[in-house]
Amino acid sequence: MAQMHSFQHDVVIAGGGPTGLMLAGELALAGVDVAIVERRADQKVMGSRAGGLHPRSIEVLDQRGIADRFIAQGEKHYVVLFCGVVLDARDRPTRHNYTLALQQEKIERTLADWVSGLRVPMYRGREVTEFAQDDAGVDVGLDDGQTLRTRYLVGCDGGRSVVRKKAGIDFAGWEADVSYLIFEGEMAEEPASGMRHGPRGVYALGKLGDGERVRGVVTEQRLERGSEPGIDELRDALTAAYGSDFGVHNVAWLSRFTDAARQATTYRKGRVLLAGDAAHVHSPVGGQGLNIGMQDAVNLGWKLAQVVKGVSGDALLDTYHAERHPVGAALLEQTLALTGLNRGDDRTTALRAMMAKVMQWDQPRRWYTAVMSGLDTCYDLGEGHPLVGRRMPDLDLVLAQGPVRLFDLLHDARPVLLNLGTSGRFDLPGWADRVKPVDARFEGTCELPVIGPVQTPSGILIRPDGHVAWVEESRTDTGLEQALRAWFGAPRV
Numbered sequence: 001m002a003q004m005h006s007f008q009h010d011v012v013i014a015g016g017g018p019t020g021l022m023l024a025g026e027l028a029l030a031g032v033d034v035a036i037v038e039r040r041a042d043q044k045v046m047g048s049r050a051g052g053l054h055p056r057s058i059e060v061l062d063q064r065g066i067a068d069r070f071i072a073q074g075e076k077h078y079v080v081l082f083c084g085v086v087l088d089a090r091d092r093p094t095r096h097n098y099t100l101a102l103q104q105e106k107i108e109r110t111l112a113d114w115v116s117g118l119r120v121p122m123y124r125g126r127e128v129t130e131f132a133q134d135d136a137g138v139d140v141g142l143d144d145g146q147t148l149r150t151r152y153l154v155g156c157d158g159g160r161s162v163v164r165k166k167a168g169i170d171f172a173g174w175e176a177d178v179s180y181l182i183f184e185g186e187m188a189e190e191p192a193s194g195m196r197h198g199p200r201g202v203y204a205l206g207k208l209g210d211g212e213r214v215r216g217v218v219t220e221q222r223l224e225r226g227s228e229p230g231i232d233e234l235r236d237a238l239t240a241a242y243g244s245d246f247g248v249h250n251v252a253w254l255s256r257f258t259d260a261a262r263q264a265t266t267y268r269k270g271r272v273l274l275a276g277d278a279a280h281v282h283s284p285v286g287g288q289g290l291n292i293g294m295q296d297a298v299n300l301g302w303k304l305a306q307v308v309k310g311v312s313g314d315a316l317l318d319t320y321h322a323e324r325h326p327v328g329a330a331l332l333e334q335t336l337a338l339t340g341l342n343r344g345d346d347r348t349t350a351l352r353a354m355m356a357k358v359m360q361w362d363q364p365r366r367w368y369t370a371v372m373s374g375l376d377t378c379y380d381l382g383e384g385h386p387l388v389g390r391r392m393p394d395l396d397l398v399l400a401q402g403p404v405r406l407f408d409l410l411h412d413a414r415p416v417l418l419n420l421g422t423s424g425r426f427d428l429p430g431w432a433d434r435v436k437p438v439d440a441r442f443e444g445t446c447e448l449p450v451i452g453p454v455q456t457p458s459g460i461l462i463r464p465d466g467h468v469a470w471v472e473e474s475r476t477d478t479g480l481e482q483a484l485r486a487w488f489g490a491p492r493v
């Protein structure tokens with residue numbers, strides 16, 4: 001690959017799925033020249049993948065002022081499922097205390113429209129095939145022979161990530177134990193609708209809205225590999241599970257997934273970063289993959305923007321791994337636990353019933369519904385007030401100009417220094433070009449998921465991803481300047 005000298009883009013993203021699109025939007029909002037290279041010619045998603053957005057994902061979209069575009073297309077469900085048991089989740093302290101049922105293709109198309117409005121160039125119908133990084137940048141090779149020179153390359157190119165493999169980053173974890181077939185087709189006989197637990201896992205059939213087609217997931221008798229199974233394999237799996245293949249025919253799509261759980265050992269290697277499925281894969285049980293990928297992107301976007309613009313040193317990028325790798329690791333463990341609990345042997349059935357009872361008690365229910373919503377994420381930013389490291393709730397504030405929601409202040413993806421004390425206390429000319437000071441009044445209660453109501457600090461430094469970097473613990477607190485330097489670079493005089 002020929003080495004180039006001038007940069008075509010500050011950042012190239014390999015892959016325009018949900019993670020790559022979200023990241024591109026975040027970078028473009030911060031004024032970074034970013035481009036996406038996407039293998040697919042358009043945003044069509046083959047088959048059924050994610051079916052919805054969880055509360056924290058809707059919150060991050062709300063932080064950018066685009067949540068309504070998604071909400072208008074979806075259906076709200078104020079519950080969380082635990083192994084088939086419905087848990088009431090209305091009491092989660094968030095404006096978006098529901099899962100929004102919305103197919104992945106609609107989510108992607110809506111993100112793509114947003115990104116297109118931000119004028120992000122897309123190299124469509126092309127693949128990243130190789131790259132070489134040096135001290136100053138990365139030469140990214142595409143399958144049509146073109147090379148793009150960029151400062152940073154981000155692999156958002158899915159579970160089989162070429163970027164991860166070519167970077168030599170290990171994908172450590174658990175081998176697959178069970179494989180599943182997922183399909184949509186017609187059936188000559190009435191299918192056995194609903195969810196069942198078999199010895200190897202959970203399986204289900206259900207009629208689609210048109211009453212003609214059936215969508216289903218069925219466990220296979222043996223672990224099989226290969227992403228393109230045949231119709232005979234589907235017939236065998238249905239017969240083994242139900243004693244009949246229900247005369248399945250006209251199969252519009254058929255795919256295989258497994259319960260393998262793997263995670264990249266590092267999310268960064270020099271100028272190459274990974275996000276979304278490229279960084280972690282796991283069984284779809286719990287419906288978390290797309291949501292976690294979008295949240296990876298929101299954590300990385302502002303940091304990468306600051307490094308590209310020379311506001312922060314590149315060590316800021318290491319905090320992306322430090323914060324998001326533990327979130328991915330915890331997710332892998334949750335999916336392993338849920339996959340295990342979904343098995344249908346007698347002992348696991350008894351364990352599942354016991355756990356389901358526990359999950360309906362108030363505290364475990366609050367904990368589980370917060371975990372599955374992405375609302376409990378807390379980055380390790382040190383001891384102190386419970387807000388530090390957590391996502392800032394969307395408080396109803398009153399500014400001199402009138403009422404405003406806290407999330408409205410984050411629409412332009414800039415850090416906010418919220419002053420709920422005497423007006424004009426924070427005079428920080430060194431950061432005036434980066435940090436937005438906001439004087440406001442707040443008369444409500446600040447409530448956190450699982451923890452409950454907390455004392456509202458008089459000063460709060462909020463990062464562009466909505467997480468709290470610092471709170472004023474007392475009037476003599478001196479940590480603000482330290483926090484500003486750590487997260488938003490040295491002051492400019």
Ligand SMILES: Cc1cc2nc3c(=O)[nH]c(=O)nc-3n(C[C@H](O)[C@H](O)[C@H](O)COP(=O)(O)OP(=O)(O)OC[C@H]3O[C@@H](n4cnc5c(N)ncnc54)[C@H](O)[C@@H]3O)c2cc1C
Pocket residue numbers: 014015016017018019020037038039040048049050051052104126127128129156157158159161162163182257275276277278284286287288289290291292293
């Ligand atoms: C059956 C099933 C059900 C699921 N259900 C849920 C659910 O309910 N909830 C949930 O949150 N998640 C769910 N998921 C997971 C979810 O689909 C993924 O986590 C999500 O798509 C990950 O997004 P991504 O952008 O990281 O990767 P992908 O969606 O895989 O996107 C990667 C993109 O990169 C492109 N690409 C790949 N290689 C290259 C290359 N070399 N160069 C350029 N482009 C490239 C691809 O075309 C693709 O567009 C499910 C997955 C499956 C399989």
